[in-house]
Amino acid sequence: MALTDKRPHHRTAAAQAYRPWYGLKIWKNARQTQLALQPLCERCLQSETVTEATVVNHRQPHKGDWSLFIDPDNHESLCAPHHDALVQKEEARGYAIGADIDGRPIDPLHPWSRS
Helix, strand or coil, X not given: CCCCCCCCCCCCHXXXXXXHHHHCHHHHXXXXXXXXXXXXXXXXXXCCCCCECCEXXXXXXXXXXXXXXXXXXXXXXXXXXXXXXXXXXXXXHCCCCCECCCCCECCCCCHHHCC
16 A cells, blocks of 8 residues: 555645746746856855755745746745755744854844844
8 A cells, every 4th residue: 555645735825826837938947047147055155155056046935926926136046955944944934044254143134133
Protein backbone atom coordinates (compact mmCIF):
# COMPACT_ATOMS: atom_id res chain seq x y z
CA MET A 1 0.00 0.00 0.00
CA ALA A 2 1.44 3.36 -1.04
CA LEU A 3 1.55 6.24 1.39
CA THR A 4 -0.01 9.48 0.23
CA ASP A 5 0.17 12.97 1.68
CA LYS A 6 -3.32 13.78 2.99
CA ARG A 7 -2.37 17.16 4.46
CA PRO A 8 -4.31 20.14 3.11
CA HIS A 9 -2.45 22.48 0.79
CA HIS A 10 -0.73 25.19 2.86
CA ARG A 11 -1.53 28.04 0.44
CA THR A 12 -4.60 30.19 0.91
CA ALA A 13 -7.29 30.28 -1.77
CA ALA A 14 -6.05 33.75 -2.78
CA ALA A 15 -2.48 32.44 -3.16
CA GLN A 16 -3.69 29.47 -5.18
CA ALA A 17 -5.44 31.92 -7.54
CA TYR A 18 -2.19 33.68 -8.53
CA ARG A 19 0.07 30.62 -8.38
CA PRO A 20 -0.35 30.04 -12.16
CA TRP A 21 1.39 33.39 -12.80
CA TYR A 22 4.69 31.62 -12.07
CA GLY A 23 4.14 29.49 -15.18
CA LEU A 24 3.64 32.46 -17.52
CA LYS A 25 6.28 33.25 -20.13
CA ILE A 26 6.50 36.87 -18.93
CA TRP A 27 7.44 35.66 -15.42
CA LYS A 28 9.95 33.13 -16.74
CA ASN A 29 11.60 35.91 -18.77
CA ALA A 30 11.58 38.29 -15.77
CA ARG A 31 13.10 35.56 -13.58
CA GLN A 32 15.78 34.77 -16.14
CA THR A 33 16.61 38.48 -16.51
CA GLN A 34 16.89 38.98 -12.73
CA LEU A 35 19.20 35.98 -12.29
CA ALA A 36 21.34 37.15 -15.23
CA LEU A 37 21.64 40.64 -13.72
CA GLN A 38 22.34 39.33 -10.20
CA PRO A 39 23.46 35.69 -10.26
CA LEU A 40 24.45 35.70 -6.57
CA CYS A 41 22.23 35.53 -3.49
CA GLU A 42 21.75 39.10 -2.27
CA ARG A 43 21.25 37.99 1.34
CA CYS A 44 24.44 35.92 1.34
CA LEU A 45 26.36 38.87 -0.10
CA GLN A 46 25.25 40.98 2.90
CA SER A 47 27.31 38.65 5.08
CA GLU A 48 30.14 38.50 2.53
CA THR A 49 29.30 34.95 1.47
CA VAL A 50 29.20 34.05 -2.22
CA THR A 51 26.32 31.71 -3.12
CA GLU A 52 24.58 31.14 -6.43
CA ALA A 53 21.05 32.53 -6.58
CA THR A 54 18.42 30.06 -7.77
CA VAL A 55 15.22 31.83 -6.73
CA VAL A 56 13.75 35.23 -7.56
CA ASN A 57 11.97 36.61 -4.53
CA HIS A 58 9.54 39.52 -4.36
CA ARG A 59 11.01 42.08 -1.95
CA GLN A 60 7.50 43.25 -1.11
CA PRO A 61 5.06 40.32 -1.20
CA HIS A 62 2.75 40.88 -4.17
CA LYS A 63 -0.28 39.02 -2.72
CA GLY A 64 -1.94 38.98 -6.14
CA ASP A 65 -0.98 42.52 -7.19
CA TRP A 66 0.19 42.07 -10.80
CA SER A 67 2.23 45.30 -10.85
CA LEU A 68 4.24 44.17 -7.78
CA PHE A 69 4.53 40.66 -9.18
CA ILE A 70 6.14 41.75 -12.45
CA ASP A 71 8.03 44.89 -11.29
CA PRO A 72 11.79 44.23 -11.71
CA ASP A 73 12.54 46.67 -8.86
CA ASN A 74 10.61 44.31 -6.59
CA HIS A 75 12.73 41.27 -7.54
CA GLU A 76 15.58 39.94 -5.44
CA SER A 77 17.98 37.09 -6.30
CA LEU A 78 18.24 34.54 -3.48
CA CYS A 79 19.60 31.08 -2.77
CA ALA A 80 16.94 28.47 -1.96
CA PRO A 81 17.78 28.30 1.78
CA HIS A 82 17.27 32.04 2.20
CA HIS A 83 14.04 32.03 0.23
CA ASP A 84 12.58 28.92 1.80
CA ALA A 85 13.36 29.76 5.41
CA LEU A 86 14.46 33.30 6.13
CA VAL A 87 12.10 35.14 3.77
CA GLN A 88 9.12 33.12 4.96
CA LYS A 89 9.93 34.08 8.57
CA GLU A 90 10.32 37.73 7.59
CA GLU A 91 6.97 37.80 5.85
CA ALA A 92 5.34 36.35 8.96
CA ARG A 93 7.11 38.86 11.24
CA GLY A 94 6.67 41.89 9.00
CA TYR A 95 10.33 42.96 8.88
CA ALA A 96 13.67 41.79 7.48
CA ILE A 97 15.91 39.68 9.68
CA GLY A 98 19.56 40.63 9.83
CA ALA A 99 21.97 43.16 11.23
CA ASP A 100 24.65 45.45 9.88
CA ILE A 101 28.30 45.20 10.86
CA ASP A 102 27.57 47.14 14.09
CA GLY A 103 24.78 44.77 15.10
CA ARG A 104 21.93 47.14 14.29
CA PRO A 105 18.88 45.71 12.49
CA ILE A 106 18.99 46.33 8.74
CA ASP A 107 15.24 46.87 8.47
CA PRO A 108 13.84 50.16 9.82
CA LEU A 109 10.59 48.27 10.55
CA HIS A 110 12.38 46.05 13.10
CA PRO A 111 10.92 46.64 16.59
CA TRP A 112 14.35 47.68 17.91
CA SER A 113 14.39 50.57 15.38
CA ARG A 114 11.00 51.93 16.38
CA SER A 115 10.87 54.87 18.75
